[in-house]
Amino acid sequence: MQEIKKRKAFTEGSRLIAEALVRAGADTFIGYPITPANLLYLYGSKRFPTMLAAPDEITTLQWMCGFAIAGHIPVTATSFPGYALMVESINMAAIMELPMVIVLVQRLGPSTGTATRGAQGDLSVVHGTLSGGYTIPTFSISNMNDCWELAEKAVHTAVKLRTPVVLLTSKEMIMTLQSYDWSNLPEIEKVTVKKHQGNAPYLPYKAGEDLVPEFLPVSQNQHQIRITASTHDTKGILQNALPEAIENSKRLEGKVRKHLPDYTYFELDEQPDADRIVVSYGISSLATREAVTSLRDKGNKVSMLIVKTLLPISSKYVEIISKYKRAVIVEENLNGQLRQLLFGAAGRNGLTGVNAIARMINPTEIEEEVLRNE
Amino acid sequence: MSNKQFLTGAQLPYCKGCGHAVVAANTEKALQKLGIDPLDVVLVTDIGCHGIIDKNFLTHTVHGLHGRSSALAAGIAVGLNNPDKKVVVFAGDGGATIGMQHLISGAHLGIDLTIIVHNNMLYGMTGGQPSEFTPCGFKTPTLPEGSIKEGYDICELMASAGASYVERVVGIGDYSDSIVNALKAKGCSLVEVMEICTSYGVKSNPGMKLTKVVEDAGWKTKVFVSGKDHSFKKPVNSDTKNLISEKLEIEAKFTNNLTKPVSVMLSGSAGEGVQSAAEILAKAGMNAGLNVTKKGSYPVTVGVGFSASEIILSPKQIYYTGSSSPDVLVITSTEGLAFAKATIANMKQGAMLFIDSSLEAPETKATVIPVPFREKVGARNSALYSIFYLIHKNGYIPMDALKDVYNASKMAKRVAIETFLEF
Numbered sequence: 001m002q003e004i005k006k007r008k009a010f011t012e013g014s015r016l017i018a019e020a021l022v023r024a025g026a027d028t029f030i031g032y033p034i035t036p037a038n039l040l041y042l043y044g045s046k047r048f049p050t051m052l053a054a055p056d057e058i059t060t061l062q063w064m065c066g067f068a069i070a071g072h073i074p075v076t077a078t079s080f081p082g083y084a085l086m087v088e089s090i091n092m093a094a095i096m097e098l099p100m101v102i103v104l105v106q107r108l109g110p111s112t113g114t115a116t117r118g119a120q121g122d123l124s125v126v127h128g129t130l131s132g133g134y135t136i137p138t139f140s141i142s143n144m145n146d147c148w149e150l151a152e153k154a155v156h157t158a159v160k161l162r163t164p165v166v167l168l169t170s171k172e173m174i175m176t177l178q179s180y181d182w183s184n185l186p187e188i189e190k191v192t193v194k195k196h197q198g199n200a201p202y203l204p205y206k207a208g209e210d211l212v213p214e215f216l217p218v219s220q221n222q223h224q225i226r227i228t229a230s231t232h233d234t235k236g237i238l239q240n241a242l243p244e245a246i247e248n249s250k251r252l253e254g255k256v257r258k259h260l261p262d263y264t265y266f267e268l269d270e271q272p273d274a275d276r277i278v279v280s281y282g283i284s285s286l287a288t289r290e291a292v293t294s295l296r297d298k299g300n301k302v303s304m305l306i307v308k309t310l311l312p313i314s315s316k317y318v319e320i321i322s323k324y325k326r327a328v329i330v331e332e333n334l335n336g337q338l339r340q341l342l343f344g345a346a347g348r349n350g351l352t353g354v355n356a357i358a359r360m361i362n363p364t365e366i367e368e369e370v371l372r373n374e
Numbered sequence: 375m376s377n378k379q380f381l382t383g384a385q386l387p388y389c390k391g392c393g394h395a396v397v398a399a400n401t402e403k404a405l406q407k408l409g410i411d412p413l414d415v416v417l418v419t420d421i422g423c424h425g426i427i428d429k430n431f432l433t434h435t436v437h438g439l440h441g442r443s444s445a446l447a448a449g450i451a452v453g454l455n456n457p458d459k460k461v462v463v464f465a466g467d468g469g470a471t472i473g474m475q476h477l478i479s480g481a482h483l484g485i486d487l488t489i490i491v492h493n494n495m496l497y498g499m500t501g502g503q504p505s506e507f508t509p510c511g512f513k514t515p516t517l518p519e520g521s522i523k524e525g526y527d528i529c530e531l532m533a534s535a536g537a538s539y540v541e542r543v544v545g546i547g548d549y550s551d552s553i554v555n556a557l558k559a560k561g562c563s564l565v566e567v568m569e570i571c572t573s574y575g576v577k578s579n580p581g582m583k584l585t586k587v588v589e590d591a592g593w594k595t596k597v598f599v600s601g602k603d604h605s606f607k608k609p610v611n612s613d614t615k616n617l618i619s620e621k622l623e624i625e626a627k628f629t630n631n632l633t634k635p636v637s638v639m640l641s642g643s644a645g646e647g648v649q650s651a652a653e654i655l656a657k658a659g660m661n662a663g664l665n666v667t668k669k670g671s672y673p674v675t676v677g678v679g680f681s682a683s684e685i686i687l688s689p690k691q692i693y694y695t696g697s698s699s700p701d702v703l704v705i706t707s708t709e710g711l712a713f714a715k716a717t718i719a720n721m722k723q724g725a726m727l728f729i730d731s732s733l734e735a736p737e738t739k740a741t742v743i744p745v746p747f748r749e750k751v752g753a754r755n756s757a758l759y760s761i762f763y764l765i766h767k768n769g770y771i772p773m774d775a776l777k778d779v780y781n782a783s784k785m786a787k788r789v790a791i792e793t794f795l796e797f
Contacts, residue, residue, distance in 0.1 A: 009622040010657055010666070019617040028453075035674060047614045052452070055479050059445045062438070062476070066449015069436060092439050115674055143693075176669040176695050177653070179660045182618060218434040219454050221413035226428065228437035237429050238437060289693035360696035 007183040013147035013173035016182075017103065018043035020151035021075050023188035025159065026101060028052070028067050028074040030060045032082060035115040036171035037105040040077035048075070057082040061089030068098035069227060071193055071217030073159060077103040080122055081112055087129055090164055092229040094130055094252060097205070097213065099158035099165075099193065101151075106170045106282075108358055117358055118171035120282050120332035126166050127311060127341065134253045137161065137263065138311035141169040142285035144180050150265070150308060152188045157263050159191045161255055162212055168310065170283040170332075172360070196223070204236040205248055211255035257312055264316060265308035274301040276326035276370055279317075281307040281338060284330045284354075284361050291366035302370055313341050321351075328369050330354045332361055376409045380432055387426050393545035393569030394424050394492055398431075401462065401490065404553035405433075408460070415460045418447035420473075422466035423499050424492040433462075441465070441473030448476070448485040455608045460557055461486065467493040467507035470528055474506075477528065477564070481537035484561040484604040490553065491528060492545075494569040495587070502574030509591035513578040525591060532564045533598040538605070539563035540598035544585055555597075561605040568593070626663035628775040635688035636770055637697035639717065641710035642757050644672060644681045648706070650785060651757035652683030655764075658779040659687040662771035667695045671713075680713035687770055703740065704764060705729040706747050706756040711736075726768070728760060743767075751793055758785065762794040 018029075018040060029044030029051045045051040050072075054060040057078060064074035078086065083104055093100060104126065108117040126138050137157050139150040150167060158165040196202055196214035202223040207213040213234075218225050226236030231245045239245035269292070270277075280288035285306045292304045305320055321327045321342065327350060329339040336353035343351055354361055354369045380402040386395045405415060415433035419425035421440035428435040438446040443463045451461040470477060470491050480487050495512055497503040502515040507525040514521075533540045538561035543549040545567040556563035570576055570584045579587075588595065638655065642648040649670050656668035664687045671682040684700065686692055699720045705711050711733050718727060721740035729735050731746040745763055747756040758780075765776050780791055 007623050008660060010624055010660060011622050015617045043617060047617050049612050049614065050608065050610055055475060058442065059476060059479065062442050062445035063449035066446050067453040069450050070453025072453050088439055089442065116671070172695055176667055177656065178667040178692070178695065179665050218416045218450060219456065221411055224413060224432065225434045228428065229439055230437060287694045287696065362696060362698045363694055
């Protein structure tokens with residue numbers, strides 16, 4: 001058997017993310033500097049066909065919306081303080097149905113917190129970004145491979161569903177250098193924005209069964225395009241809560257949910273007869289993988305679920321976890337944001353969390369919690 | 375002049391006598407004079423009475439967030455990157471207040487936009503509150519005693535920011551030629567149209583004439599800038615280099631005898647080579663066939679204070695890139711010692727603490743090994759020396775693997791390797 005030659009590089013995840021985003025079809029990087037997202041800004045400037053430095057984060061998102069209206073696929077990278085400034089404009093992008101990817105590199109909060117310390121505290125922020133209970137598809141990077149694969153999925157989902165997508169990560173993935181075998185990186189499929197064809201009348205927000213309206217950029221002059229940030233009808237005209245306009249707004253959540261099975265990504269490593277499961281996502285998946293390996297080496301039976309599609313929350317996760325008597329959800333924030341999203345304030349018997357702030361959760365404390373009898 | 379329609383002909387959504395309707399008529403006339411096709415025009419509006427005009431225009435229309443129209447339009451204009459398209463912004467004085475950064479930045483960058491500010495000196499949609507454009511003495515329903523400050527002169531601001539064409543007009547009658555001039559200008563142009571809100575402005579200031587308000591405020595109705603060619607060039611490079619570069623690959627030329635992972639922490643001062651030393655050690659680990667991680671910790675002011683780095687060398691796949699307590703801690707400076715205090719207190723039996731001889735080691739379970747790093751090679755090279763010392767002492771990887779990486783680094787040109795090989 002011929003041995004596949006390993007090609008180990010010394011790299012950070014940010015390099016993989018930037019390369020994958022471009023290969024997947026993103027063509028414009030709009031940047032405003034913020035620690036710890038700056039390496040993405042740097043790689044964005046080296047790799048994207050167009051890179052623009054915006055004067056602030058509100059402008060960043062507005063420019064991105066403008067680029068998307070003109071038919072481009074824009075990307076930015078930020079951290080919580082920048083994301084907070086973007087929120088109103090992300091709402092606009094969502095209702096205008098503009099494809100874009102926002103890489104959110106988490107750092108210690110609240111407020112400016114500590115810029116150089118990693119964290120996992122923004123799931124609730126992203127979950128609550130859109131007013132009215134609408135969802136931004138959100139992927140969470142759990143290791144170097146995900147930097148590559150989920151960056152691709154983020155672009156594909158943004159374009160396919162005509163929506164902003166958040167790619168959630170942390171300082172560790174963006175800045176830590178590691179030896180990484182990239183000889184087997186899967187091919188990335190390049191997407192382009194699918195455009196409405198023909199001369200039949202075009203309604204910018206009329207959707208078919210897939211609930212995603214066909215797109216036309218303002219660069220063409222065959223059909224009039226109307227786009228608005230306000231509640232609107234299928235023509236794209238501002239309407240005060242007319243049934244057609246309300247249905248159009250509800251469709252925004254409908255399309256994101258309808259296609260969820262196509263973009264639900266997770267890693268499930270189940271052991272037969274195990275009665276406990278460790279669940280994690282993002283940066284804490286690193287320690288979780290180490291802990292599970294170690295627990296099994298010591299003869300313990302334990303299953304592991306790494307959640308990669310965070311939002312919308314898939315009912316699959318609840319189904320999987322519900323099979324286990326003991327479930328431990330590991331995340332680097334104060335109160336267990338995923339735990340609360342999955343099981344609410346009431347929780348459930350046998351469900352606990354391992355949480356920490358201002359430091360990485362280590363494998364030992366996960367092992368201890370998994371073995372603790374609840 | 376073409377006879378193409380830009381307005382649907384339906385009644386405009388404005389109060390009787392409102393200047394916004396006059397702006398719409400003048401904009402249509404200006405576009406007709408330009409002879410452009412309606413669908414080669416993108417009208418970008420935002421929140422405010424001026425912004426509810428969308429459905430009356432036969433151009434492409436984009437209706438955005440309060441005050442952000444100039445930024446949204448900038449994205450559209452640069453995204454289109456086509457001089458045959460015209461991107462027109464309608465903004466109010468309220469939008470120009472909250473989004474002034476976007477107007478200034480449009481002028482500064484020279485984005486191909488024509489911004490028409492409908493300045494009726496108050497917020498009309500929300501009940502007549504004053505904006506930053508309300509002139510001194512002008513009354514509004516929420517400010518019956520009259521404004522005590524001057525309003526912004528957006529024309530002066532845009533002119534000094536680099537706009538290509540700037541003009542202020544009183545919004546009465548035919549001023550379509552002013553809009554034509556703005557549309558023809560390359561880069562960012564602005565026409566400020568002075569209006570008075572018939573619902574709130576007139577009622578709060580009975581008998582006051584618009585021209586008199588403008589004159590009393592010292593706002594000149596004139597062309598401020600014309601003929602300037604300051605236009606943004608969109609950067610497009612479709613041939614950027616692949617980031618997955620072979621140059622980053624390290625092929626192992628050596629082997630190792632490591633049976634379990636080792637975590638090393640270097641803690642010293644900025645400017646004393648800590649991050650470079652850590653990177654060289656990590657690469658040397660790869661050169662010896664190990665898996666490695668390397669991360670840095672330093673204050674945001676990277677050139678001052680402590681500088682620390684954690685390296686993991688492992689014969690197995692590394693999942694977890696953190697380390698709660700290092701197997702080896704190397705301290706090369708006072709600042710490094712201060713930063714690592716808590717780490718030292720947590721170190722376990724069997725761990726090793728290499729510490730510069732000039733420093734006093736705090737209490738720890740680790741074995742303390744004083745080494746004259748600074749005395750031997752100077753402060754600037756102390757961290758580099760420490761990794762050679764560490765490999766010499768602990769032999770995690772062959773010394774030749776480290777030498778190989780060092781000699782291939784930029785550092786080797788600065789300091790000969792022999793400096794680091796005297797123990």
